[in-house]
Amino acid sequence: MAKLPLAGIRVIELGVVWAGPYAGRLLADWGAEVIRVESRQHFQFHTRGYIPRSPQILSERSIGYSAYKKPGYDPRTAHNAFTLFNGHASNKLSMTANLRTPEGKDILKRLVQVSDVLIENNSPRVREDLGLSWELVKEWNPRLVMISMPGFGDTGPYRYYRAFGVQMDAFAGHGYMRCYRDEDFDTQSIVFHADEAGGINGALAVMMAIYQRRKTGKGQWIDLGQTEASICHLAQAVMDYTMNQRITEKLGNRDYHGAVQGCYRCQDVGGKWALDEEYPDSWVNITISSDNEWAGFCRAIGNPPWTRDEKFATTLSRYQNHDELDRHIEEWTREHDNYEVMYLLQKEGVAAGPVITEKDAYSDPHLRARRFFTQLTQQVCGTHFYPGIAWKMSRTPNQLRLPPCCLGEHNEYVYKQVIGVSDKEYEELEKQGHIGTDYVPELTGE
């Protein structure tokens, strides 16, 4: 079997929160050795948790971004069990070093000298505080590819602005167009498109530079503003403004291009495909974009008399009578569960799919057939399935290899085998506090 495409490429990840770590994860998935350099002296908010030693009550109250909280919850290991982190940390290694000391800087230098890529998504201010710059690292290794991916890029008036993905999306115009048509913006959920856009473009940029390095033998520095990457995903609205001076407004779930579509409530519980009695809320998305699909939809629901109303005769008239059509559609979907609606409509050539819950995802027949999830065993959280690899390649079949990395889990390997420190030096660095698997007492209060 062929080796994975990025085998032999070593990546240093100084990644925080999501976008940088996602870029690292995408490269790790395809064979790169991704080493997270973490700190025992600094607890990065929103990365391995909200606060060190997160108390059980905090984990219990936070849904979706929480620590492993089965019986035996232990605040001392919560940083290795935070779902926001463990979601992207498979396939990566973790080492610790205090980069704010000369010894820590020296360790980073030696690591850079044997690496191909350095990813960081800190504010430029953090980079300056650490004394870390392209001018410096290229002296250490001129073949290095370094990418800085702060929210707004490395130049311009907002260079130092602080933002999570949701604020970058607000700057980008995404937030203004993501809302129910008949509600105010304070009903908005907190969504992070810019992390997705930033992470993907970060990995793409690194790959382009690695590709180019084959030809030039030289590394380079890349400036990625996550907000700009996110704006590119709103091209329709941008072009409507620049060509027609029109401001695109919120449309809820409706289609910008004129199809009839919506998210409709389904039968609550008990249907043939119903998956969860504790979570009866169940929804299906339907898109009808042509007369053929409309005819298929009518067949699927048994051609009731209302479907012959002139109001629904053409694509345009269906769009014009969208509200009324939605009410009719939902009368029918309420009689069925969401997977059933998908099967009934797809059989007639109509695009439909359930709004799936996390539970649905793991039992979804398609994802199971394609073996999307991979089971991994991690020392704190035990054995679980994890979301797998985004695409498949025919000659380099691929599954997740390593479970989410614990803090400092791979110190010995990275220090001794990758960087090449002696046993004696390793002990010294351990004493100085660089090496360890927990935060320093100043942070934990222990």
Place this chain on the structure above:
Amino acid sequence: MAEQALSDVRILDLTWYISGPYCTKLLADYGADVIKVEKPGEGDPARRMRPFFKDDPHPEKSGLFLFLNTNKRGITLNLKSNWGQRAIKELIKDVDIIVESFSPGVMDRLGLGYEELEKINPGLVMVAISNFGQTGPYRDFKASELIIYGMGGSMNDSGLPEREPLKKATGTPILFSTGNLAALATLIAVYQAKIEGLGQQVDFSLMEAQMESIDRRMSHLVAFQYNGEITPRTDSRARMSHPAGAYPCRDGWWHITAGGVQWPAVGRMMDMPELIDDPRWNTMTAWLEEGRADEFLAIFLPWSLEHTKKECIERGQGAGANCAPLNNMEEVLNDPHFKARGFWTEIEHPVTGKATYPGKPIVAEDMPWVIRRPAPLLGQHNEEIYCDKLGYSKDELARLKEAGCI
């Protein structure tokens, strides 16, 4: 100027609509030579999609198509004709990659499956972008951006608890982000092909690309495994700490996340230093007490309503809080930051003239992003490709046109 990173990458592009063309556009903008193949007469369906220049629904005036197809050369070809299939087999000799986004099985039925094409060009990379992938029970199912997000993304927990789940922004951001990821998949495959001569097929499913994406779904999928949690839609008022969300201000809306450990920034921003050590809010756990959020909002909302968006952002950012204005597209286009960075680009097109487009997502001096040509008119490069490259005569080209082949 440095040479473009992908100047030696050659792509035959059989994609249409949004995800596939965005994948090849990204590669073309960084130097790849992309030949786009369209159906004679009609072309890519994106040509018939909004927004149109001056609202004129003309196939050369779709702003969506114009954005998605910069730097590509365009030819027309009827893939269902024997002649068309032969032409593809000739074109394939000279490329590194073929990208297609037809329904699974179509390429095989046309006699253009990977096994056939690989015989002609060993080491070829073939990227197939589809809704659900080339295998599995949903393989032949139809989808839309909304459906992909509902099945793959974090839609179930977006929106109000009592209402329907809500998609992302107006337009099709999910088709762009998945197309963006497909560009990475393509490049990783071609990297290996160039180094090892190993060609292969990439099976890229939009649903799985979303299921793997970072935007909340990954965390929530793991939370279900660990704790059995299904992350519900929550009311903004029920958030664990404030400020966290969009709030009205004097002239619009703004967004700020600064509760919890960033709390001191809120006191500084509001010029109320007494808030910083107020035990009602100064720890993460203090917010868990009943009524704390309401007490805070009673102070915060009047403050917000007294200030303009600009004031809120300047004060918030000055104090170290993560915050932003809720910009509409006019405000985005006029924003001084993106202008100062030279993000926008003006492109001249023979039918629509000059217009401003979103520019480079990745900035690197040694890896320039260049617009070498605008999106192709339908069949614009037929003569250049068929005659100059494949050696057909102009008479033959005219006959093929008459026969509906091109």
